[in-house]
Amino acid sequence: MFENLTLHELQIYWWSIISLLGGLFVFIMFVQGGQTLLNQLSGNETEKTMLVNSLGRKWELGFTTLVLFGGALFAAFPLFYATSFGGAYWVWLAILFTFIIQAVSYEYRTKAGNVFGARTYETFLAINGYLGTFLLGAAISTFFSGAEFRLDDNNFVYWMSSTRGLEALAVWQNYLLPFAMIFLVRIIGGMYFLNNIDHEPIRDRARAMIKRNILYFLPFFLAFVGWVLFKDGFAYDPVSKAVTLVPMKHLGTFIELPWIGAMFLLGVVMILVAVFNSVFKAKNCCIFTVGIGTVLTVMALLLNVGLNGTSYYPSVYDLQHSLTIENSSGSHYTLAAMSYASLMVPFVLAYIAYVWHAMDRVKITEEEITSSGEHHY
Amino acid sequence: MEPMASELVDWSRAQFALTALYHFLFVPLTLGLSFIVAIMETIYVKTGDEKWKKITRFWMTLFAINFAIGVATGLIMEFEFGTNWSNYSWFVGDIFGAPLAVEGILAFFMESTFFAVMFFGWNKVSKGFHLLSTWLVAVGSNLSAFWILVANGWMQYPVGMVFNPDTVRNEMASFWDVALSPVAVAKFLHTIGSGYVIGALFVIGVSAWLILKGRDVIEAKRSMVVGASFGLLVSIFLAVSGDESAYQVAQHQPVKLAAMEGLYKGEERAGIVAWGVLNPDKQIGDDRPEFLGDVTIPYALSFLGYHDVDAFVPGLDDLVYGNPDHNVESAASKMIKGKIAVEALSDYKEAKKAGDEAAMAAANAKLQQYMGYFGYGYLEKPTDIVPPIAITFYSFHVMVGLGMWFIVLFLVVLYLLMANDITRFRKVLWVALFSLPLGYVAAEAGWIVAEVGRQPWAIQDLLPVGIAATQIEAGNVQLSFWLFALLFTGLLIAEIKIMLRQIAQGIHGGH
Numbered sequence: 001m002f003e004n005l006t007l008h009e010l011q012i013y014w015w016s017i018i019s020l021l022g023g024l025f026v027f028i029m030f031v032q033g034g035q036t037l038l039n040q041l042s043g044n045e046t047e048k049t050m051l052v053n054s055l056g057r058k059w060e061l062g063f064t065t066l067v068l069f070g071g072a073l074f075a076a077f078p079l080f081y082a083t084s085f086g087g088a089y090w091v092w093l094a095i096l097f098t099f100i101i102q103a104v105s106y107e108y109r110t111k112a113g114n115v116f117g118a119r120t121y122e123t124f125l126a127i128n129g130y131l132g133t134f135l136l137g138a139a140i141s142t143f144f145s146g147a148e149f150r151l152d153d154n155n156f157v158y159w160m161s162s163t164r165g166l167e168a169l170a171v172w173q174n175y176l177l178p179f180a181m182i183f184l185v186r187i188i189g190g191m192y193f194l195n196n197i198d199h200e201p202i203r204d205r206a207r208a209m210i211k212r213n214i215l216y217f218l219p220f221f222l223a224f225v226g227w228v229l230f231k232d233g234f235a236y237d238p239v240s241k242a243v244t245l246v247p248m249k250h251l252g253t254f255i256e257l258p259w260i261g262a263m264f265l266l267g268v269v270m271i272l273v274a275v276f277n278s279v280f281k282a283k284n285c286c287i288f289t290v291g292i293g294t295v296l297t298v299m300a301l302l303l304n305v306g307l308n309g310t311s312y313y314p315s316v317y318d319l320q321h322s323l324t325i326e327n328s329s330g331s332h333y334t335l336a337a338m339s340y341a342s343l344m345v346p347f348v349l350a351y352i353a354y355v356w357h358a359m360d361r362v363k364i365t366e367e368e369i370t371s372s373g374e375h376h377y
Numbered sequence: 378m379e380p381m382a383s384e385l386v387d388w389s390r391a392q393f394a395l396t397a398l399y400h401f402l403f404v405p406l407t408l409g410l411s412f413i414v415a416i417m418e419t420i421y422v423k424t425g426d427e428k429w430k431k432i433t434r435f436w437m438t439l440f441a442i443n444f445a446i447g448v449a450t451g452l453i454m455e456f457e458f459g460t461n462w463s464n465y466s467w468f469v470g471d472i473f474g475a476p477l478a479v480e481g482i483l484a485f486f487m488e489s490t491f492f493a494v495m496f497f498g499w500n501k502v503s504k505g506f507h508l509l510s511t512w513l514v515a516v517g518s519n520l521s522a523f524w525i526l527v528a529n530g531w532m533q534y535p536v537g538m539v540f541n542p543d544t545v546r547n548e549m550a551s552f553w554d555v556a557l558s559p560v561a562v563a564k565f566l567h568t569i570g571s572g573y574v575i576g577a578l579f580v581i582g583v584s585a586w587l588i589l590k591g592r593d594v595i596e597a598k599r600s601m602v603v604g605a606s607f608g609l610l611v612s613i614f615l616a617v618s619g620d621e622s623a624y625q626v627a628q629h630q631p632v633k634l635a636a637m638e639g640l641y642k643g644e645e646r647a648g649i650v651a652w653g654v655l656n657p658d659k660q661i662g663d664d665r666p667e668f669l670g671d672v673t674i675p676y677a678l679s680f681l682g683y684h685d686v687d688a689f690v691p692g693l694d695d696l697v698y699g700n701p702d703h704n705v706e707s708a709a710s711k712m713i714k715g716k717i718a719v720e721a722l723s724d725y726k727e728a729k730k731a732g733d734e735a736a737m738a739a740a741n742a743k744l745q746q747y748m749g750y751f752g753y754g755y756l757e758k759p760t761d762i763v764p765p766i767a768i769t770f771y772s773f774h775v776m777v778g779l780g781m782w783f784i785v786l787f788l789v790v791l792y793l794l795m796a797n798d799i800t801r802f803r804k805v806l807w808v809a810l811f812s813l814p815l816g817y818v819a820a821e822a823g824w825i826v827a828e829v830g831r832q833p834w835a836i837q838d839l840l841p842v843g844i845a846a847t848q849i850e851a852g853n854v855q856l857s858f859w860l861f862a863l864l865f866t867g868l869l870i871a872e873i874k875i876m877l878r879q880i881a882q883g884i885h886g887g888h
Contacts, residue, residue, distance in 0.1 A: 070455050072478045074470055078474055082466035082467040085460045086847035097860070099449075100864065107444075112875070153545070154467075157467075334472070342482070352486065358494070
C-alpha cells in the first residue's frame with residue numbers, strides 16, 4: 001500500500017503526522033499550563049493537591065507525546081533531528097531539563113523523605129510550565145524565523161553561532177509565539193480543571209483566570225500570525241530546489257491550499273467558542289472543543305511551514321542549506337515501513353480516549369483527595 | 378569527514394555513559410517489578426484475599442517511585458543522539474530512528490496510559506480492567522525495551538541496510554532484518570532477563586528486611602515466595618540468554634570477546650578465565666604474560682563462542698596484526714580497505730559534481746565493495762580497534778560471577794521458604810538483603826561490557842565515535858555533563874530516601 005506512494009507523497013504524509021503530533025502535544029501541554037496555576041487557582045493546600053492530582057493523571061501523556069515527537073522526527077526527518085538537536089544544543093537541553101524535573105515532581109512532591117521539600121517540586125512544576133512552554137515556543141518560532149547553520153557535503157551540521165540556539169532569543173519576533181503559547185496552555189489548563197474537578201471555588205477561579213488570559217493571549221497570537229503571514233517566507237523551487245525569499249509566502253500557502261487555511265480558521269474559532277462557553281455560559285465541557293481547536297490551529301501552522309514548497313527549517317546563514325521536507329527526510333523504504341506502524345496511531349488514540357473517559361467519569365472531589373485509601377500525589 | 382578533537386569526543390561519550398548508567402539504575406526494576414506486581418495482583422483477583430491486595434499495592438507504590446525517575450532519566454536518552462551525536466544521527470538515522478518511533482507508538486503510550494489506571498483506577502474501573510491495565514504496563518515496558526534494544530543491537534551488528542552515496546548515509550533495506558537481527562534478539566532477552574532478576578532481588582531483599590524487623594511477616598513471606606520463584610526461573614533464563622549473547626559477540630565482535638576474556642594470543646580449545654588478575658604492563662603484540670594469576674576452565678571459551686570445543690578463538694594480537702593460518706585479517710589490512718572506501722566516496726562526489734556518470738558508477742561500485750570496512754578508513758593505527766581491556770574484562774567477570782551467585786541465592790531462599798521456616802535463618806535473610814544492590818552492579822557491568830567493549834565504534838566497523846559526535850565546543854558538553862551529574866545525583870538521592878521511607882512504613886503503611 002504505502003510502498004506504491006512516491007517519495008514526495010510519503011514525505012507529505014509524514015509531515016502531516018508530525019504536524020498532528022505537534023498539535024496534540026500543544027493541546028496536552030494544558031498540563032504545563034495547569035502547573036503554572038497551582039497557586040493561583042487554589043485557596044488552600046487541599047485545593048492545591050486536588051489540582052496536582054488532576055494534572056498528575058495526565059502528565060505522562062504529554063511526556064510520551066514529546067518522546068514520540070522526537071522519535072518520529074528522528075525516523076522521518078533525520079536531517080532535522082541531527083541539525084536542530086545537535087545545533088541548537090542549549091535550547092533543546094534546557095527544554096529537556098525542564099521536563100526531567102517535571103517527571104519526578106508529581107510522585108515525589110508529598111512523599112516523606114523527598115529531600116528537597118514540597119515547595120521545590122512545586123517550583124519544578126512551575127519551571128516546566130513557564131520555561132518549558134516558552135522555550136518550546138521559541139524553538140517552533142525558528143521554523144519561521146530561521147536558524148544559523150550550514151551543512152557540509154556529508155550533510156554534517158555546523159552551527160554558526162557559539163550560543164548554540166540561544167541566539168534565537170535575540171530576535172524579538174521569536175518572543176511572540178512563546179508568550180502566546182504560555183497563555184494558551186493556561187487557558188486550556190483552566191478548562192481541563194473545569195472539566196475534571198468537581199469543586200466550585202476552583203471552578204470560579206478558573207473561569208476568572210481564563211477570562212484574563214484570553215486577553216493576554218490574543219495580542220501575542222495575533223501579532224505572531226500577522227508577522228508570519230506578512231513576512232518573507234523561505235520558498236524552494238520544486239525543480240531546482242533553490243531556496244529564495246518570497247513575500248507573504250505563508251499567507252500565499254493558506255490561499256493556495258485553502259483546506260489548510262480553513263483548518264487554521266476553524267481551529268481558532270473553536271478556541272474562541274470554547275473560551276466564550278466556559279466564561280460566559282459557565283460550561284465545564286469545553287476542554288474537548290478547545291483541544292480540537294488547538295490541534296487544528298497548530299497542525300495548520302505546521303502544515304503551512306512544511307508544505308507548498310516551503311522550507312520548514314531555514315538557514316539564515318546560507319539559504320541553500322535550508323531544510324525542506326524533501327531534502328531532510330528518511331528514505332522511501334523507511335518512510336513506507338514507518339507508515340505501516342503509523343496505522344497504529346488511531347488505535348492508540350482510541351484506547352487513550354477510552355481510558356480518559358473511564359477514568360474521568362468520576363470527577364475529582366475533595367473527599368477523594370482527603371481519603372487515605374487512594375493513591376495520591 | 379575529519380576526526381574531531383578527542384576532548385570533545387570523550388566528553389560526549391562521558392555524558393552518554395553517565396546518562397545511560399543512571400537511566401539503567403531504574404529501568405531494570407521497572408521491567409522486573411511490573412511483572413511481579415502483575416502476578417501478585419492476579420493472585421489477588423483470583424483469590425479475593427485482601428492481604429494480596431495490600432501486598433500488590435505496597436510493591437506498586439515502590440514501583441511508582443522508581444518509575445518516575447526512570448521516565449525522567451529516559452527522556453534525555455532519546456534526544457541525546459541528536460544533541461551529542463548528530464553526525465551519527467544523520468549517518469544512520471534512516472535505520473536507527475525507526476525503532477525509536479515504533480517504540481513511541483507501540484510501547485510508551487501503552488505504558489503511560491495504563492499506568493494512570495494502575496495507580497488511580499482502583500475504585501474507578503472494574504477489577505478485571507484494572508488487572509488488565511497492570512499487565513499492559515508490564516507488556517508496554519518490555520515492548521519498549523525490545524525496540525530500544527533493536528536499535529542498540531543494530532549498532533553492534535549493522536544489518537539490513539545499504540549505503541547511499543548521494544545522501545551520504547545508510548538507508549534501510551529490510552525492516553525485519555533490523556528488527557529480528559540475532560544480536561538484537563539475544564540482547565533483548567538478556568537485558569530484560571537482567572531486569573527480571575533485579576526485580577526479584579528487590580522483592581526478596583526488601584521482604585527479608587521486613588522479616589528481620591518483624592514487620593508484616595506473613596505478607597513479606599508471601600512476597601518472597603513470588604520473588605524467589607520468579608527469580609529462580611529468570612536467573613536461569615538470564616544465564617542461558619547470556620550464553621547466546623556471548624555467542625553473538627564471538628560471531629560479530631571478536632575484538633570485544635577477546636577483551637572480555639583478556640585473550641591476546643588466539644588459541645584452539647581456548648579456556649574461559651574463571652578468575653584472573655590482568656598484567657597491567659601487558660601490551661598488544663609483546664610476550665609478557667596476560668595475567669598475574671588466573672584460574673581457567675579449559676575448552677569453555679571455544680565452546681561458548683563457537684559451540685565447538687576445538688574452535689580457534691582469535692586473540693587481540695591476531696585481530697590487530699592478523700593471523701593468516703586461521704584466516705584472521707589484520708586491522709592494517711582493513712584500514713587500507715577502509716581508506717579505499719572513503720576515497721571512493723570522495724571520488725563519487727567529485728564525479729557527481731562533474732556530471733560524469735561513468736566515473737560515478739565506477740566509484741560507487743568500489744565503495745560498495747569496500748563499504749564493510751568504511752569505518753576503518755578513519756582509524757589512525759591498527760591498535761585503535763582495541764577497546765579498554767581492563768574495564769571490559771573485569772566488568773564481564775563481575776557480571777558473570779554475580780549472575781551465578783543469584784541462581785544459588787534464589788535456590789536457597791526458595792528452598793527455605795518451601796521446606797523450612799526462613800524466618801529462623803537470619804543470616805540468609807541478611808545475605809538476601811545485601812544481595813539487592815549487587816543486581817544493579819551486575820546490570821551496569823553488563824552495559825559496560827557491551828558499550829565500552831564496542832569502542833572505538835559508534836556503529837561496528839562503519840563509524841568510529843570520533844566521527845559520530847556533534848561538532849561543538851567541548852566546553853558546552855563539559856558543562857552539560859556536570860549539570861546532568863548534579864541533577865541526576867540529586868534526584869537519585871531523593872528517590873532512595875523516599876523508597877527507604879516507604880519501605881520502613883511496611884506493607885500495612887500508607888501509600
